[in-house]
Amino acid sequence: MSEDTAPASFTVAVTADAARQDGSSIHGDLGLHRLTDKGIQWRVLPTYTDPIPPADLAGVQAVLSLGHISFDSRTLDHTPDLQLVARFGAGYETIDLDACTRAGVVVTNTPDAIRKPLATAGLTLLLALSHKLLAKDRLTRTANWEGREHYRGAPLSGQTVGIVGFGSVGAELAKLLVPLGMEVIGNNRSGRNPEASALGVDLVGLDELLERSDYVVLCAALTPATERLIDASAFAKMKSGAYLVNIGRGKLVDTDALRDALRSGHLAGAGLDVFEPEPLNPDDEILSMDNVVLSPHSLCWTEDFTRDVSAGAIASIIAVAEGQRPSDVLNPEVFDTAAFAAKRRRKAAVVMPAS
Known part of the structure; x- marks a missing residue:
């Protein structure tokens, strides 16, 4: 040139x-x-x-x-x-x-520029879910302190976080999670990442990741192969009481299956910065769920x-x-x-x- x-x-x-x-x-x-x-x-x-x-x-x-x-x-x-x-x-x-x-x-x-802001966005949603922050915020605002006994936080140390789409953002997120005593596993298309071994992150198949993880964080790019990657069968493989965080793209998740998993209690909660569609319809059930933390595709801004x-x-x-x-x-x-x-x-x- x-x-x-x-x-x-x-x-x-x-x-x-x-x-x-x-x-x-x-x-x-x-x-x-x-x-x-x-x-x-x-x-x-x-x-x-x-x-x-x-x-x-x-x-x-x-x-x-x-x-x-x-x-x-x-x-x-x-x-x-x-x-x-x-x-x-x-x-x-x-x-x-x-x-x-x-x-x-x-x-x-500009992948390098979003690496840290997006990783901290993922951590923010994970921490908000584990501490039931949204529910506790509402209890405080309505002076309903008696209700706090029903919203005990979930543990972090010793828990497993599975990062789907383990690339630069996933590696940055792992750097934040490992010091909290969390085990991090990852999944990506190639099965390789130069930072994974240094961070102590095992790269595993998607099914194994879903079965082992207490928290599943989606960082994957949207491609024809990853559209609706997390569907009803994927939710069924996840642990009962696990959490889902999506900072990738809304279309990575089958939204109908997500509602079902949340409604049934199989999924303990979800932290979502991305949706399908965007914005969600005003009457979408997800908007009224206490166990869902939401951000309008801007948490890393x-x-x-x-x-x-x-x-x-x-x-x-x-x-x-x-x-x-x-x-x-x-x-x-x-x-x-x-x-x-x-x-x-x-x-x-x-x-x-x-x-």
Whole structure:
């Protein structure tokens, strides 16, 4: 990838699902001034539409995707200037990587930046469940102190936590759990993780993990293979009285089966930051359950989350604008495609016009 002298005529579109027209965001300061400082133009898209109408991306070289906008051939086949989709976060299940590669579009995300905030979000839900925090909060607010004897906390030391999708976030969560005296086991597609052995984490099959765990934490990415991974048969394999924490994606869980497991008492409780659908329907039974702790897909939204995720996404944009390879590329094979080379040549022609 050749280095250009300046990001001339490089424009970034920011998705309107989480940003306002002035560049402010529900996440906080996105650091868009760093683009301006580099001479890179940016604008927030006029509306939140999924997929983005190709007309809205005319003359746009990069998209800062703040949420889960779809990028597939419907958009990519009609956006000849687009070179980069920079995901604000780690998940990319709505992005067709093969279609992006064919179209010469680089896709990046920010996995390192979400590692600690998401791990602490998982710990927060686990601790809230083990201490019956939601029920005790309600007892206190209603001056019903007599009811506290019915909400004794569950133990932590000596209990087993099974992390489904044991990757970087799972490893970070294990670092927080092991000092509490908890045994951590994990499961992932490859059956390997370089951090697992150092942390004393055994990687086991999913069935074994479900059968052994007192707490099951979902960190897995959403793929066709993991959709509804935790269904009625999976709940049946879990210990009676176990807890479920989901900080991955709502579609990892069969919501009907989850309700049944909670209603029957087989599952002692659940801590959920993600749902299917999002938001839940107002009359969903889950919303009224005392043994469920809920957060609106935002528990990891901390100041350091916004700072580090935005820094990573902005760095990717600047790198592509300046002709460099960014970090955390999800489709590195794109750099060898004729489509990407053609887009770089067009940009070079703009930067250095023929005399």
